[in-house]
Amino acid sequence: MIRYSLLLFVSVFAISCGSTKKILVDGNTQLQYDLILANESLRLQINVVATNPRSFQYIVESQNITGSISMTSEAEDEATELYHNFAGEDKKLIKSTSIWLSDAVFNQLSKGLPTTISYRQGFVKNELEYKVVEKQKILYNVNGKPKSLDVLYIEDMHKKGFKIWVLNNVENPLILRLNFGWQLILKDIINDAA
DSSP: OHHHHHHHHHHHHHHHHOOOOOOOOSTTOEEEEEEEETTEEEEEEEEEEEETTEEEEEEEGGGTEEEEEEEOHHHHHHOOEEOOOOSSOEEEESSEESSBOOHHHHHHHHTTOOEEEEEEETTEEEEEEEEEEEEEEEEEEETTEEEEEEEEEEEETTSSOOEEEEESOTTOOBEEEEESSSEEEEEEEEOTTO
16 A cells, blocks of 8 residues: 555655656757848748757847857857857857857856856847756747756846846756847747657
């Protein structure tokens, strides 16, 4: 009887907590974002090509802009700069990352430590300190179905209103949303293995 009760408890606990399966982002993954610039919403489609090091092709759908971005393993390890210029060129990132945080930035933030993150706007380099404000669970569409994901919600410490939501996964610190005066908002993750 005790064994049956324990089994029932474990089963109910697993159902109530939801799936613990991690989101797989590999060469079969498509990420669909809304890119909001000056009150104009554009659909940005990211087709992941490789994950070690990361590279992807992108399409800004209504503008017919295509390009690709690849990151070096050094950038993935240590970069503190974010690059989100989807202007239709092929770019290899050596000192910055795109769509993902670097391992160093993610590790600092997940330990509760303030971390410098920068991005360029034209010739100006914006550099601010950020910190995790809270850990959240947010529903995202994964293969057309809502799935609860563990998220780190990050804000700049200078109260400029810059915010980042990143997947709380050391192996896959995917940016789910950001607001830097313009917005990038993940709408769908499509991967048959997810």
